[in-house]
Amino acid sequence: MTEQDKPTLERALKLRTRIKKKKPKFVRQESWRYKRLKESWRRPRGIDNKMRRKIKGWPPTVSVGYRGPKATRGLHPSGYNDVLVYNTEELEKINSETQAIRIAHTVGKRKRAKILVEARKRKIKILNFKEAEEVVREEEKGTVEEEEPEEKEEEKKVSEKEKIRRKQKTKKRKTRTEKR
Numbered sequence: 001m002t003e004q005d006k007p008t009l010e011r012a013l014k015l016r017t018r019i020k021k022k023k024p025k026f027v028r029q030e031s032w033r034y035k036r037l038k039e040s041w042r043r044p045r046g047i048d049n050k051m052r053r054k055i056k057g058w059p060p061t062v063s064v065g066y067r068g069p070k071a072t073r074g075l076h077p078s079g080y081n082d083v084l085v086y087n088t089e090e091l092e093k094i095n096s097e098t099q100a101i102r103i104a105h106t107v108g109k110r111k112r113a114k115i116l117v118e119a120r121k122r123k124i125k126i127l128n129f130k131e132a133e134e135v136v137r138e139e140e141k142g143t144v145e146e147e148e149p150e151e152k153e154e155e156k157k158v159s160e161k162e163k164i165r166r167k168q169k170t171k172k173r174k175t176r177t178e179k180r
Contacts, residue, residue: 009071009079016068017077023066027059076100080125087111088118100125 029044029051031037041062044052051058067073076082080100085091086107094101101124103115119126 012069012071013075013077013079016072019066019068024060026062029059076127078125078127080127082127085115088114091115091118091122091124094122094124096122096124100127102127 026041027039028037028042029049031039044061046052051061054061074081078100081098083090083094083099083101084104085094085101086104088111091101101115101119103112103126107115116126
C-alpha cells in the first residue's frame with residue numbers, strides 16, 4: 001500500500017460500509033414457510049419460480065449489483081489483508097504495511113505470547129488482540145504469584161483454621177439435633 005493508494009482505499013472502505021448497510025439479508029425461498037428449510041441462501045431455479053423472476057413482493061436475490069468495490073474485496077474492515085498465523089516463523093513473511101495477523105485459535109498460551117511479543121517488535125497489527133492481551137495478563141499474574149509465596153502460605157493457614165471452626169460448628173449442630 002503506497003501513499004497514493006491509502007486515500008483511495010479509505011474511500012473504498014467507507015463506500016463498502018455504506019453499500020453493506022443497504023444490502024438485504026438474502027434468504028432461501030420459502031424458508032419462512034417451512035420449518036425444514038433453513039434460511040441459508042440457495043439460488044431459486046424453478047421455471048415458474050417467483051423469486052427467480054424477481055416478482056414484486058418476493059425477497060431479493062443475490063446479484064452483482066450488491067457487490068462492494070473491487071479494491072476492498074477480501075480486506076478486513078481496518079484495510080489490512082488478514083493472515084492466519086500459527087507460529088513465530090510465519091511472521092517473517094508478513095509485510096506490516098499491508099498485512100495484519102490473526103493468531104489461530106488452536107495456538108496455545110505460551111506460543112501465543114511469543115507470537116505477540118515478536119509481532120510487537122516487528123510492528124505488525126494483530127486483529128484478534130483481545131485474546132492475546134488476556135494471555136499476557138495471565139502470564140504477568142503467574143510471575144507475580146511466584147514472587148510472593150509467603151503471603152499465600154499465611155492465607156492458607158488462616159483458611160485452614162476457618163475450616164476447622166466450621167467443622168466444629170456443624171458437629172455441635174448435629175449433636176443438638178440428635179438430643180432433640
